[in-house]
Amino acid sequence: MNIWERMQVIDRRWVYLMVALAVIIPFIIPMKFPISITPETQSLYDAVEALPDSSNVMLVFDYYPSTMAETEPMAVAAARHFFSKDCRVITLSNIPLGGPSMAENVTRLIAEEYGKVYGVDYVNLGYKYGYVSVLKGMGQSIESIFPTDNSGTPLSELPIMDSVVNYDDIAFIFEVADNATADYWIAIVNAGYGVPMGVGATAVMAPKFYAFVGAKQIVGLLGGMKGAAEYEILIDQKDAAFKGMDIQSLVHLLIIGLVVMGNVSFFFGRRKRSREKS
Amino acid sequence: MKTGVPVAVSFVAGLIMVVSFFFNEETTKVGGLSQELLNWLIIVGGFTLLLGVVSITRVNWSGVRQKKEGWIYKVFTLISIFAMALPSLLPESWSPLFGRSAGSIYDWLFVYLQAPMMATMFATLAFYIASAAYRAFRARSAEATLLLITATLVMLWRVPMGEAFLNLFPGDIPAWLNTYIMNGANLAVQRGIIIGAALGASSMSLRIILGIERTYMGKG
Amino acid sequence: MTSVAILQIWIVAFFTLALFSFLYKDNPVYKLAEHIFAGLTAGYQVGLVWDTVVIQKLWDPMIYDGKWWLFVPGILGFLMFARFWPKYSWVSRVSLAFVMGTTSGVFITTQLHGLVLPAMKSTMLPLGGGGGLAQAVLAIIVVVGVVSTLIYFYFSKEHTGALGVTAKVGIWFIMISFGAHFGYTVMGRVSLLIGRVYFLFYDWFGTFSEIF
Numbered sequence: 001m002n003i004w005e006r007m008q009v010i011d012r013r014w015v016y017l018m019v020a021l022a023v024i025i026p027f028i029i030p031m032k033f034p035i036s037i038t039p040e041t042q043s044l045y046d047a048v049e050a051l052p053d054s055s056n057v058m059l060v061f062d063y064y065p066s067t068m069a070e071t072e073p074m075a076v077a078a079a080r081h082f083f084s085k086d087c088r089v090i091t092l093s094n095i096p097l098g099g100p101s102m103a104e105n106v107t108r109l110i111a112e113e114y115g116k117v118y119g120v121d122y123v124n125l126g127y128k129y130g131y132v133s134v135l136k137g138m139g140q141s142i143e144s145i146f147p148t149d150n151s152g153t154p155l156s157e158l159p160i161m162d163s164v165v166n167y168d169d170i171a172f173i174f175e176v177a178d179n180a181t182a183d184y185w186i187a188i189v190n191a192g193y194g195v196p197m198g199v200g201a202t203a204v205m206a207p208k209f210y211a212f213v214g215a216k217q218i219v220g221l222l223g224g225m226k227g228a229a230e231y232e233i234l235i236d237q238k239d240a241a242f243k244g245m246d247i248q249s250l251v252h253l254l255i256i257g258l259v260v261m262g263n264v265s266f267f268f269g270r271r272k273r274s275r276e277k278s
Numbered sequence: 279m280k281t282g283v284p285v286a287v288s289f290v291a292g293l294i295m296v297v298s299f300f301f302n303e304e305t306t307k308v309g310g311l312s313q314e315l316l317n318w319l320i321i322v323g324g325f326t327l328l329l330g331v332v333s334i335t336r337v338n339w340s341g342v343r344q345k346k347e348g349w350i351y352k353v354f355t356l357i358s359i360f361a362m363a364l365p366s367l368l369p370e371s372w373s374p375l376f377g378r379s380a381g382s383i384y385d386w387l388f389v390y391l392q393a394p395m396m397a398t399m400f401a402t403l404a405f406y407i408a409s410a411a412y413r414a415f416r417a418r419s420a421e422a423t424l425l426l427i428t429a430t431l432v433m434l435w436r437v438p439m440g441e442a443f444l445n446l447f448p449g450d451i452p453a454w455l456n457t458y459i460m461n462g463a464n465l466a467v468q469r470g471i472i473i474g475a476a477l478g479a480s481s482m483s484l485r486i487i488l489g490i491e492r493t494y495m496g497k498g
Numbered sequence: 499m500t501s502v503a504i505l506q507i508w509i510v511a512f513f514t515l516a517l518f519s520f521l522y523k524d525n526p527v528y529k530l531a532e533h534i535f536a537g538l539t540a541g542y543q544v545g546l547v548w549d550t551v552v553i554q555k556l557w558d559p560m561i562y563d564g565k566w567w568l569f570v571p572g573i574l575g576f577l578m579f580a581r582f583w584p585k586y587s588w589v590s591r592v593s594l595a596f597v598m599g600t601t602s603g604v605f606i607t608t609q610l611h612g613l614v615l616p617a618m619k620s621t622m623l624p625l626g627g628g629g630g631l632a633q634a635v636l637a638i639i640v641v642v643g644v645v646s647t648l649i650y651f652y653f654s655k656e657h658t659g660a661l662g663v664t665a666k667v668g669i670w671f672i673m674i675s676f677g678a679h680f681g682y683t684v685m686g687r688v689s690l691l692i693g694r695v696y697f698l699f700y701d702w703f704g705t706f707s708e709i710f
Contacts, residue, residue, distance in 0.1 A: 008413075015412055016405045016521050023404075023688075023695050033438030038456060065393035066400040069693020070686060096327060096543055098396075100550075101388050104380070129324040129551050132604050133316035140303045140313050145320070148554055151379055166304075187476075187612025188604070203436075203686035207679050210460050211468040214640070215620035224682060225689040226436050244692045249439035251404070251688045256430055256440075258412040263426075266416050284591040288599030295603025299611075317555065318571035319600045322593055324551030325575030331540045332579065338537075351533040358537025359544075366545025377549075384545050392538040394510045395531060397693055398517040404691035405521055407684060415680075421673045428677025436685050459678055462636055466643020467675035469617045470668075473644070474651050476613035483602035483609070494598055495591045 002272060007265035015258065022254040026246040035245055040213055041230040044198040044220025045081075048172065054086045055171035056164055060185065061093040061103040062177040067202050068102065071176050073228040073241035074200030075106050078174045081235045083114040088160050089122040090170070092146070094131040094181045100124065100150050119149075119158040126150030131181050135188040139167050167193040176200040182209070186217050200227065285489035291315060292487030335359055362387050431455055504705045511702040514694055617644075643671045 051057070059078055063071040082089050091107050093099025103124050111122055125146040128134050137145040142164060143155045155161045163169060173195050175185050182199050190197045196219055201209050203224025212218045222231055225248060228241035298312035338352040338359075346352075366384040370377030378384050417423040434440030435455045444451040485491035516531035556572050559565040574596055580589040621644050625634045649661060650668030657665040 010412075012409045012413075013522065015409045019405050019408045019691075023691055024699075027695075027699055031439065033442050035438050036441060036452065065396045067686075067690060068393065068397055069401075069691075069696075070689035096546055097539060098388060098393055098542070100546070101385065101393075105389075127546060127550055128320050128555070129327060129547065130320050130601075132601050133319040133323075136604055136608075137313060137316040137320075140309065144313060144317065147559070152549075152554070183613070184608070187608045191612030191616060192608065203682040203684075203689065204679075206682050207460065207464050207675065208468045208472070210465045211472055211617065214461060214465045214469070215616045217616055224436075224685045225692075226685060240696070244689065244696075245438050247692050247695075248685060248688055249437040251408075251691075252433045252437045252440060252684060255408050255411050255684055256433055258408060259415050259426065259430065262412040262415060263417055280588045280591070284595035287592055288595040288602070291596050291599035292603035292606075295600055296606055299607040315600050318568075318574070319597060321551060321556050321568065321571040322574045322578075322597055324547045324555070325578045325593070326597070327543045327547045329578045329581065331544050332582070334536070334540045336582070348529070351529050354530060355533040355537035355540075358534045359541040362538050362541025363544035366541075367548055378545055384542075387538055388542060390506050390510055391513060392535065392542060394694075394697070395513050395517060395535040395538075397690060398514045399535070400687075401690040401694040402518065402521060404687040407687045411684075421669055424670060425673040425677040425680070428674045429680040432678045432681025433684055436681060457632075457636065458639065459674060462639040463643055463671050463674040464678045466640045467647045467671050469621060469640070470644045470647025470651070473614055473617050474648055476609040476617075480606050480609045480614075483605040486598050486602040487606070494594060496587075 002269075004265045004268035004272065007261065008269055018254055018258075019251060022250045023247050026250055031246050031249060033246075033249060035226070035229055035233060035242070037230045037234065038223075038227070040210075040221040040223065041227050041234065042220070043213075044222060045231060045234040047196060047198060047219040048078075048081050048085070048174070051085060051087065051171055054088065056169055057082055057087045057089055058170055058173040059089050059091045059103075059107070060173065060175045060177070061091060061099050061106070062095055062175060062179065062181040062185075063099070063102070063202075064095055064178060065098040065102065067178040069240075069244075070202050070225050070228070071178055071200065072102070072106060073225070073239060073244075074222050074231065075102075075176045076110060076239065077228060077231040077235055077237065077241075078176065078200065079107055079110040080113070080237055081231075082174070083110060083116055083121070084235070086121075087171075088163075089116075090125060090142075090160070090164065091122065092125040092134075093127045094134060095179075096127060096129065100126040104150060119153070120160055123155075123158055123160050124150040125155075131184055132188070135184055136192075139189070139193050141166055167195050170195050173197045174200070178202040178205065186212055190217050198222075200231075281492065281495065284495060285492070289487055289489060292483070296487075331359070331363070362392075428459065432459065499705065499708050504708060507701050507705050511698065514698065518694075642667065646671055 059075065059082065061075060079089065089107065091103040093103050103126075107122055107124060108118070111118070116122055125142070126149060128145055134145055143161070146155060148154050149158060167189060173185065173189065175182050175197060177199065178201075182201060182205070185197060189195055197217070198220045199209055199212070199218050200222040201224070203226070206221065206223030206227070209218065209221050209223070213221050222228055225241050225244050229245050232238050232242045294308065294315055295312055298308045301308050303309035303312065335356065338355045341352045342349045342356065362384060365376050365382065366378050368376035370379060370382070374381050375383050415426060415429075417426050432455065434444055435452050441452050482491060486494070513531050513534075516527045519525055520528045556568055556575075560568045560572070574593040577593045578590050580586045621640060623637045625637055646664050646668035649664040650672060655661060
């Protein structure tokens with residue numbers, strides 16, 4: 001067995017070790033490469049920036065705890081941007097697993113930074129089963145779908161909801177998602193009620209959403225951690241996503257290296273095998 | 279009776295939703311009816327989640343009772359189900375540990391066990407994707423080579439170090455990638471898939487409403 | 499940092515490392531963590547659905563707001579449990595049919611109106627739309643890509659002749675898109691790992707100085 005063949009049967013745990021090292025090294029030796037802003041992120045930022053101050057907006061936490069590292073920085077950046085413009089933020093989630101808890105924790109934390117009051121400046125509607133009925137039903141009346149907020153307080157007792165009946169009263173929807181619910185926000189809410197939308201999607205989903213940006217169904221897109229880092233730069237609050245990009249650089253480089261090594265060993269190994277055959 | 283009633287229910291419910299689309303939801307009777315049905319859907323659908331939990335409890339309980347292989351782990355599954363569920367069902371007025379608010383057992387278990395464990399489960403995928411890239415990502419054909427080249431370019435473009443590398447070459451490669459790959463070829467394919475999938479979903483929905491598609495009912 | 503906070507961080511660290519241990523090989527500690535995770539996930543849904551659906555959407559409106567007719571979806575919901583008795587399991591079909599029918603009714607219109615029509619409209623763009631040559635080239639790429647992708651997934655006719663050539667173009671487009679997808683997916687997966695490593699480095703290692 002020559003070196004090329006040996007490379008092809010390397011124990012997968014060596015690859016895991018290389019990944020672990022690539023993640024750890026940037027913690028010790030930080031790199032400082034500039035992060036450019038893509039047009040999709042810029043247009044989303046511009047759309048939020050152009051909202052009149054004190055608009056009613058929705059911030060939707062449609063992600064599971066599994067993708068928190070990627071999606072939470074987007075939700076945090078969006079909340080900061082909205083609160084800095086004194087927008088009244090309505091949060092909700094279509095995720096039965098952790099969605100309402102994450103909406104609660106993130107929004108409360110950011111609201112404290114900006115001195116915002118629960119029930120006046122922001123509210124967490126929580127979760128209701130079945131995104132199709134939730135999204136469609138809110139077109140007529142938000143209160144009929146969410147009679148109370150996440151902690152059981154009737155919406156009629158929350159001042160923020162005085163001026164909100166249905167989508168007609170919502171100026172913008174910022175959907176942070178790691179699953180197909182984002183498609184339904186676009187298909188049901190944007191198409192049916194014409195509310196402008198922006199999407200923060202996990203990197204796995206992002207390529208699909210270019211089609212929605214192109215069709216002008218969403219005003220902009222944050223694609224994965226890079227998108228979140230770009231938004232953090234735009235709102236001038238560099239945080240978790242920005243810091244994570246150093247690690248991304250090294251791991252991506254490693255994976256490109258692994259692809260190259262894998263192919264080189266494959267071709268040289270194949271050449272040896274065909275030579276032996278002949 | 280066993281299939282006729284479900285087909286009729288599905289037809290009537292579906293028809294109301296389709297018809298309501300063409301009427302003003304706020305001012306017409308059919309709009310009000312569709313809103314009521316959507317509310318019903320939330321209630322009925324909610325029970326399906328509970329059904330799933332009852333099912334997982336039954337499966338694990340029978341595994342423990344019959345002392346099947348790995349039954350001891352199933353005991354921990356059962357304990358976890360009840361530890362999470364029971365305190366959340368008790369009224370908050372009895373103790374701040376009950377209910378679902380911050381500071382409750384439910385919230386604590388979510389924040390300190392469930393969420394980090396779920397995040398860790400998915401974090402392991404980073405290792406698997408690296409291993410897969412090394413073992414399976416081969417330029418065996420022209421099509422595979424095209425996939426490989428695009429993947430490499432996009433990987434470089436999406437990270438700061440890679441972008442700095444691409445900028446060493448003449449021409450604005452990052453901008454070119456964004457315009458012609460992501461907003462060109464990729465956008466076209468995704469749009470094609472969206473159109474195809476949406477047409478498929480619509481036709482399947484029509485088949486369900488008309489009672490042609492009945493596989494969701496199972497056998498019998 | 500309080501001792502309770504430190505203990506909490508150590509509990510999280512234990513389960514994080516327990517799940518990562520599977521990367522080396524399957525082991526009892528991993529299995530334990532995995533089963534606890536499954537149980538917590540199921541338990542979480544009970545609390546959520548009980549409060550947000552059964553109480554807020556069914557019980558309270560029926561008892562306090564006089565919406566007595568909600569007993570109908572309530573019964574439909576309970577009928578779901580008939581699945582556990584094989585003799586009566588067919589009854590649960592009525593509830594399932596209601597869910598399927600209502601959702602299908604919404605889908606027919608929203609899929610066509612919300613996805614198909616906007617996608618088609620934005621594909622049919624004028625070449626001389628004022629965007630110059632680059633914009634025209636992009637518009638052509640999009641039209642060719644959309645059509646050839648749709649043809650590639652059209653299996654009702656054999657892919658020969660013009661259809662075969664178009665499908666071949668389609669697969670080239672699809673490969674480019676899937677390549678882009680892979681590139682993005684790497685970022686997604688690494689992001690999740692970064693989240694956990696952040697926790698271990700900053701939160702967990704941070705407690706070391708407090709303890710030792």
